[in-house]
Amino acid sequence: MTTRETIPVTILGGSLGAGKTTLLNHLLTNAAGRDIAVLVNDMGEVNVDAELVAAESELAVGGGVTELSNGCICCELQDDLETAVVRLAQERSFDHLVVEASGVSEPGPVARLFVTSRAAARYDIAGLVTVVDSRLFADTFAGGDPDQTVAEDSDGEVRPLSDLLVEQVESADLVVLNKCDLVSEEELAGVRDVVSALRPEADIVETTHSAVDIDTLLADLYDPDAPVGWRAALETEAAEEEEEEEEHGHGHAHNGEAHDHEHGHSDDGHGHDHAVVSHAEETYGITSFVYRRRAPLDPEGLESVLGDLPSSVIRSKGTVWVGGADDVQYTYSQAGPSAYLTASGPWIASLPEFEQDTYRRNHPEITWHDDYGDKRTELVFIGRDIDEDALVAALDEHVLGDAGDVAQRFPTEPGAEVALAEPEAGE
CATH class of the missing domain: 3.30.1220.10 (CobW-like, C-terminal domain)
Structure with missing residues (x-):
């Protein structure tokens, strides 16, 4: 009896509006020859992102796209996430799982679930990908107005966005600097410098509309020992x-x-x-x-x-x-x-x-x-x-x-x- 190989999983994170869903649709549209399963998390009761991914990729919610709504998978929906990914592996055969986390999720706890829970028997982490809104990041850290934005946490409390942006970058194996057309070359260089300082060994890709090479996005990049x-x-x-x-x-x-x-x-x-x-x-x-x-x-x-x-x-x-x-x-x-x-x-x-x-x-x-x-x-x-x-x-x-x-x-x-x-x- 042969042992079933584990399935690689890529965790896709980033702040609200950074371009995660656009990146995911780009992936599904251009992933010829790859059977990719998608799990989308949304904080609202209606999983808008799941509907958008399904519509763009011709995958049905409940078929190719699995949704977890009204909560955050890094905290109160962890049990639901574990159950969902285990059931996916039992019910479907696919080459790669992509988990799109909500805009307020921290990547670390999501990644740990695939290492410490029963999901670890079926999955291996390929990489943590963080999509960065270059304009927002520049305004927060690279010389703009640092007080302009806050994020609503999963418990409804207001949380400084700068905290979340740092945590998402510090956990990443690959950082996608998106919306580069909205910043000057000098601002983009500042964003790149800050990202590299926060996560020195992360790969960095610059793009305008979340257009990232598929092999780069799904590459085996995960390094749990890489220092922040x-x-x-x-x-x-x-x-x-x-x-x-x-x-x-x-x-x-x-x-x-x-x-x-x-x-x-x-x-x-x-x-x-x-x-x-x-x-x-x-x-x-x-x-x-x-x-x-x-x-x-x-x-x-x-x-x-x-x-x-x-x-x-x-x-x-x-x-x-x-x-x-x-x-x-x-x-x-x-x-x-x-x-x-x-x-x-x-x-x-x-x-x-x-x-x-x-x-x-x-x-x-x-x-x-x-x-x-x-x-x-x-x-x-x-x-x-x-x-x-x-x-x-x-x-x-x-x-x-x-x-x-x-x-x-x-x-x-x-x-x-x-x-x-x-x-x-x-x-």
Whole structure:
């Protein structure tokens, strides 16, 4: 008995109006000799996109086109998506599945379903494709009006569009820069630079009416280990620091683990390590740097700085040690005009000693300080023409000597989120 081969699946994402449906119709019209199944997700009760795809491609809804309506497949419709794709594989024979996600879907959770659920037995991910409206992207990140747009999330709440655009690009194996005729060459170059900085290893295709080569669109591009820009900056910084220690003979071990010497600035006067401000090599016209302190930041001060970053900072992300909440690790995420701080749970150093030891044995890659454990402020900033010295100095003004010196300002329950900056609702 032969084992049935898995079916490749391409996940097609992008913001509302970016050109996903046009791209899908182009694919179905030109996919001669390929039997392609399509699943279309729409947030409304009536799946308009499914009807448009069926009409353009002469495939019937319920036949060649499967619809999931009135919800988002990255969250509340995940069970429905799993059931639909498994049933498709059972009932039909086809060469490739294309899932068109709604304009508010995040690609990551959709992709994970094909890896971790029972659908994984029948499908392999070929690639995550994000269609970008070049005009909208330029207005949001590349020098236009960053506050003009917001997106409605799956639960009906208004969400900054910049967040969604960044998440969709950072997950992509292939980015289709669509509507290039609506931007100047200079604007298009800016969009390309930002996309490349957010997802350095993604393939980029430029087009005007979602006309993309079929082989390119359906190619086997999926790489779950490809780094996003901010993580690549951290890895570059870590590699450079390790190389510097080896060259100067500074690396040594404490309790069997490497102790990190942090260089770049003078001691902060509170008995903490020196800071690391590491600069990634300029790539695609965008620079990045890493700011690190083995010390907490004053909560009011960090809110004033991280909640009001200059427009030159396109993306920043990282971990923050917040004064007044010594045991809680916070995650910071900024995309364009929006910025959030989220309580992620306790620092490992705040756990009982036996739990610390167990965790460290299971995670030997963790950077551990003799005095502070894993507690740190470590932020990556990506942008164009950032005044790094000014930003570092602004953050340094709020470095504390003792996390308990100030009152608790932010919620500490895991998952609790605080908006430090939000764009105004646009049209």
